[in-house]
Amino acid sequence: MKYQVVIGLEVHVQLLTNTKIFCGCSTRFGSEPNSQTCPVCLGLPGALPVLNKKVVEFAIRAGLATNCSITPRSTFARKNYFYPDLPKGYQISQFDLPICVGGRLDIEVDGETKPIGITRIHMEEDAGKLVHLDTMEAGEKSYVDLNRACTPLLEVVSEPDMRSADEAVAYLKKLHQIVTYLGICDGNMEEGSFRCDANVSLMPVGSDTFGTRAELKNINSFRFVKQAIEYEIERQADILDEGGKVVQETRLFDPASGATRSMRGKEEAHDYRYFPDPDLVPIVVDAEWIEAVRKALPELPDAKRTRYQDELGLPEYDAEVLAASRDIADYFDACVALYPQAKPVSNWVMGELLRALKEDNREIADCPVTPGLLTEMLKLVENGTISGKIAKTVFDEMYKTGKDPAKIVEEKGLVQVSDSGAIEKIIDEILAADPDKVADYRGGKEKLFGFFVGQIMKASKGKANPALVNEILLAKLKG
Amino acid sequence: MELHELTLHELHELLKKREVSSVEATKALLARIDAVEDRVKSFITVTPEEALKNAEAADQRIASGEMDMLTGIPVALKDIFLTKGILTTCASRILSNFIPPYDATATARLKERGMVLLGKLNQDEFAMGSSSETSWFGKTRNPWNLDCIPGGSSGGSAAAIAARQATATLGTDTGGSIRQPASHCGCVGLKPTYGRVSRYGVIAFASSLDQVGPITRDVTDSAIMLGAVAGYDPRDSTSVNIPVPDYRKALTGEVKGLRIGLPREYFIEGLDPEVKKAMDESIATFRSLGAEFVEMSLPHTDYAIAVYYLIATAEASSNLARYDGVRFGHRNQDARGLLDMYMVSRDEGFGAEVKRRIMLGTYALSSGYYDAYYLKAQKARTLIMQDFVTAFESVDVILTPVTPTPAFRIGEKANDPLQMYLSDIFTIPVNLAGTCGISVPAGISSGGLPIGLQLIGKHFGEETILRAAHAFEQATEWHKRKALI
Ligand SMILES: [Zn+2]
Numbered sequence: 023m024k025y026q027v028v029i030g031l032e033v034h035v036q037l038l039t040n041t042k043i044f045c046g047c048s049t050r051f052g053s054e055p056n057s058q059t060c061p062v063c064l065g066l067p068g069a070l071p072v073l074n075k076k077v078v079e080f081a082i083r084a085g086l087a088t089n090c091s092i093t094p095r096s097t098f099a100r101k102n103y104f105y106p107d108l109p110k111g112y113q114i115s116q117f118d119l120p121i122c123v124g125g126r127l128d129i130e131v132d133g134e135t136k137p138i139g140i141t142r143i144h145m146e147e148d149a150g151k152l153v154h155l156d157t158m159e160a161g162e163k164s165y166v167d168l169n170r171a172c173t174p175l176l177e178v179v180s181e182p183d184m185r186s187a188d189e190a191v192a193y194l195k196k197l198h199q200i201v202t203y204l205g206i207c208d209g210n211m212e213e214g215s216f217r218c219d220a221n222v223s224l225m226p227v228g229s230d231t232f233g234t235r236a237e238l239k240n241i242n243s244f245r246f247v248k249q250a251i252e253y254e255i256e257r258q259a260d261i262l263d264e265g266g267k268v269v270q271e272t273r274l275f276d277p278a279s280g281a282t283r284s285m286r287g288k289e290e291a292h293d294y295r296y297f298p299d300p301d302l303v304p305i306v307v308d309a310e311w312i313e314a315v316r317k318a319l320p321e322l323p324d325a326k327r328t329r330y331q332d333e334l335g336l337p338e339y340d341a342e343v344l345a346a347s348r349d350i351a352d353y354f355d356a357c358v359a360l361y362p363q364a365k366p367v368s369n370w371v372m373g374e375l376l377r378a379l380k381e382d383n384r385e386i387a388d389c390p391v392t393p394g395l396l397t398e399m400l401k402l403v404e405n406g407t408i409s410g411k412i413a414k415t416v417f418d419e420m421y422k423t424g425k426d427p428a429k430i431v432e433e434k435g436l437v438q439v440s441d442s443g444a445i446e447k448i449i450d451e452i453l454a455a456d457p458d459k460v461a462d463y464r465g466g467k468e469k470l471f472g473f474f475v476g477q478i479m480k481a482s483k484g485k486a487n488p489a490l491v492n493e494i495l496l497a498k499l500k501g
Numbered sequence: 502m503e504l505h506e507l508t509l510h511e512l513h514e515l516l517k518k519r520e521v522s523s524v525e526a527t528k529a530l531l532a533r534i535d536a537v538e539d540r541v542k543s544f545i546t547v548t549p550e551e552a553l554k555n556a557e558a559a560d561q562r563i564a565s566g567e568m569d570m571l572t573g574i575p576v577a578l579k580d581i582f583l584t585k586g587i588l589t590t591c592a593s594r595i596l597s598n599f600i601p602p603y604d605a606t607a608t609a610r611l612k613e614r615g616m617v618l619l620g621k622l623n624q625d626e627f628a629m630g631s632s633s634e635t636s637w638f639g640k641t642r643n644p645w646n647l648d649c650i651p652g653g654s655s656g657g658s659a660a661a662i663a664a665r666q667a668t669a670t671l672g673t674d675t676g677g678s679i680r681q682p683a684s685h686c687g688c689v690g691l692k693p694t695y696g697r698v699s700r701y702g703v704i705a706f707a708s709s710l711d712q713v714g715p716i717t718r719d720v721t722d723s724a725i726m727l728g729a730v731a732g733y734d735p736r737d738s739t740s741v742n743i744p745v746p747d748y749r750k751a752l753t754g755e756v757k758g759l760r761i762g763l764p765r766e767y768f769i770e771g772l773d774p775e776v777k778k779a780m781d782e783s784i785a786t787f788r789s790l791g792a793e794f795v796e797m798s799l800p801h802t803d804y805a806i807a808v809y810y811l812i813a814t815a816e817a818s819s820n821l822a823r824y825d826g827v828r829f830g831h832r833n834q835d836a837r838g839l840l841d842m843y844m845v846s847r848d849e850g851f852g853a854e855v856k857r858r859i860m861l862g863t864y865a866l867s868s869g870y871y872d873a874y875y876l877k878a879q880k881a882r883t884l885i886m887q888d889f890v891t892a893f894e895s896v897d898v899i900l901t902p903v904t905p906t907p908a909f910r911i912g913e914k915a916n917d918p919l920q921m922y923l924s925d926i927f928t929i930p931v932n933l934a935g936t937c938g939i940s941v942p943a944g945i946s947s948g949g950l951p952i953g954l955q956l957i958g959k960h961f962g963e964e965t966i967l968r969a970a971h972a973f974e975q976a977t978e979w980h981k982r983k984a985l986i
Contacts, residue, residue: 061602061603061702064828065823065828066601066602066603066823066828066829067583067589067591067596067599067601067704067705067823067824067829068583068601068605068700068701068702068703068704068705069701069702070700070701070736070737070738071738072735072736072737072738073738100819102818102819102822102866104822104825104843106825106827106839109823109827109828110822110823111819111821111822111823111825112819112822166827166828293867293868295818295819295863295866295867295868295871296866297815297819297866297871297875300707300708300709300739300816301705301708301738301739302738302739303738303739
């Protein structure tokens with residue numbers, strides 16, 4: 023039988039706040055175990071949570087950027103279960119009144135735009151982590167590191183609107199782009215700052231009744247999302263083809279084998295006994311706050327792309343590449359603000375700049391060639407001080423030293439020669455040195471024009487203004 | 502008079518005039534603890550070294566002229582308050598080895614003012630009880646009659662005041678746990694408005710109901726202690742950011758024209774005749790002082806106990822999940838595997854009443870029962886709160902008994918939880934409504950046991966109930982009677 027896959031994603035977005043969601047401890051990654059803890063995140067008796075307002079602001083940002091409505095009065099709830107990485111025996115999360123509801127993201131797959139519904143976005147605290155050690159002295163032991171406990175997360179829950187692994191990946195990439203653009207998440211999937219669970223089910227093509235779903239966990243790259251979903255589609259199709267039934271369960275993705283396997287134990291059939299957390303007061307978000315956050319929102323990728331094409335007149339490809347990451351777009355925007363000629367800027371950013379950064383494995387934020395330097399250089403090209411060819415030399419030097427382009431041109435004597443008398447003199451010398459070739463050219467071997475240009479540029483150490491060279495040379499040869 | 506007999510404000514005057522030192526007063530209290538503790542068992546932990554160290558520091562502070570009302574005053578705290586470096590058990594085996602790394606806000610505020618910490622007081626385990634019989638560390642006795650319970654859960658806090666083992670104490674009140682033992686032990690017990698005193702560092706029983714308050718010898722001391730611990734705390738999101746008045750200034754002795762409500766639901770059949778008589782006499786006293794009485798109704802009173810035992814147990818079932826043997830507290834060392842560790846540690850660590858309430862609360866929150874129990878209880882709670890808000894539109898204070906009977910005998914209700922739960926019928930609605938209430942001595946039964954009077958105020962109406970309680974105290978002698986021990 024032919025099946026239609028139905029996919030919904032739950033994405034955990036770790037927020038880039040300096041401190042945890044309910045205490046003042048640092049959220050820094052990779053410190054000594056349990057060094058970033060306090061009575062609150064250790065769940066000591068008597069300790070009480072106090073909400074970090076920044077987390078609410080970040081949640082509102084995410085909500086607005088994904089077309090959600092912001093709940094004017096939302097509440098925290100306790101999700102009760104026992105596990106050693108969960109110090110209080112409950113996780114503070116949101117349940118019936120999440121901060122954002124009813125949003126939408128538009129994805130593009132195969133040139134088609136498709137809206138994906140966002141059911142809700144809620145705030146919650148992360149758990150700690152367990153470290154299992156098996157040593158000769160101590161035997162098998164488990165240790166608890168609570169540095170990560172109480173780190174702020176957003177959980178973004180989509181509607182089951184995706185119908186292929188590609189759609190799921192497109193949605194995930196889009197969401198990733200938005201949260202990194204918003205500056206609320208570093209987007210690092212390997213370190214778990216952006217992690218995804220996928221609910222996957224099959225139904226016969228043409229049906230509108232969803233099948234039983236499996237929840238896939240531990241898929242921490244875009245590639246694995248595609249792999250895991252495609253594996254799962256095949257696994258469920260095989261079961262259904264043989265007349266079996268898909269079991270509702272949680273399955274772990276194993277990147278090594280590319281397969282998912284059933285995860286029995288703590289995740290099974292839980293009654294979390296959610297109820298409103300009496301230690302926290304309702305989160306009241308008024309229209310004024312929402313407006314303030316909205317005003318401070320950065321321009322989002324879709325809007326940027328459209329603006330690059332419609333207002334700056336860039337080709338679709340350029341707009342796509344430049345808007346793909348907030349850092350590149352910011353760099354580009356800064357350049358255009360200083361030197362409002364989008365296409366040359368785009369050429370340089372997408373060409374030399376990104377190439378150099380890639381070779382160097384460097385982030386654009388750390389680029390030695392600042393937008394100020396790059397645009398200074400473009401101005402030197404425009405006013406004829408240097409040629410486009412020399413500009414590449416200047417760029418390499420700027421990239422190495424961070425020096426001002428005018429200074430580089432001066433120090434290295436790279437100023438373009440636009441004095442027609444001087445150029446004429448060089449041309450005369452070259453032509454006089456090779457009368458045979460001049461005769462050949464005049465006899466019809468017009469390809470020799472390039473040879474002469476080469477000789478002239480070489481003689482001028484590349485500094486001769488190429489347009490002038492062309493013009494004068496042509497005149498002399500036609501002589 | 503002996504130093505341990507003095508009220509807080511009396512001792513303060515002597516310290517201020519340098520007629521006695523804090524060290525002398527502290528030694529007197531420690532000696533008194535030594536003399537009677539065997540019989541009363543108010544304390545889980547006595548901290549004589551800490552106390553003398555605090556007293557010396559207080560004397561220096563007094564000498565330097567920077568004295569607070571609390572400076573040099575020997576105080577003891579219910580063992581529910583975290584005290585940095587000092588064993589804090591909540592009367593449970595599961596915390597029988599717990600040395601906190603931080604102070605509760607209430608502890609810290611008293612320390613800043615220069616109190617002398619005598620030790621930690623017994624209570625019902627996790628404050629779950631009305632008799633102080635459920636403590637892992639043994640039962641506290643009523644100093645007025647050692648065969649009787651002192652009340653609970655702050656039984657140690659009340660017994661220590663009645664037995665003159667501390668000049669002032671703090672307790673907590675979730676359903677009557679300050680007012681009921683104060684009533685049974687002839688002390689003044691104040692439950693402030695929810696949000697008035699920080700809960701930070703107070704071991705949680707039921708977060709939406711728990712509130713910190715003093716148990717003292719008289720109303721003036723109660724006002725002083727409340728002023729010392731009240732106020733906004735950024736560490737407690739439910740603490741309310743409104744100024745703390747000088748509560749002593751409210752003690753004008755004036756109740757002329759005060760409108761006192763008598764809710765008919767509280768003067769019911771089955772009320773002990775001696776309690777009824779004490780209430781009638783108290784009403785007469787207030788009348789003679791110029792107060793006016795209004796008959797009134799709190800129509801949803803009947804639901805209070807059921808609502809309380811759903812909400813309090815639901816919150817408790819979650820609050821007590823952190824006692825899992827992983828990071829602190831009792832852990833069974835022979836347990837095989839995680840589940841076993843949880844189950845055996847908790848089975849050994851919690852007593853029967855605590856387990857009963859965890860199970861009740863877990864059930865109330867279970868999927869399929871949540872709407873019928875927890876959610877419905879929350880709705881009824883809103884109605885109960887509304888009763889009080891409406892009532893306070895036409896009265897200033899509500900007068901009721903604190904408990905239906907004087908203190909019962911030890912063991913009498915220990916195996917009858919329902920009877921035990923019913924003994925809090927007059928105090929529980931105040932917690933559900935989140936308002937304030939004070940218990941003041943108002944009689945002695947023929948059996949020689951104290952009887953208390955409850956004055957309930959509106960939200961943040963502490964000044965009014967303190968004023969009324971103080972005027973009553975001035976007009977009567979009950980607070981001067983003492984347990985003969
Ligand atoms: Zn912390």
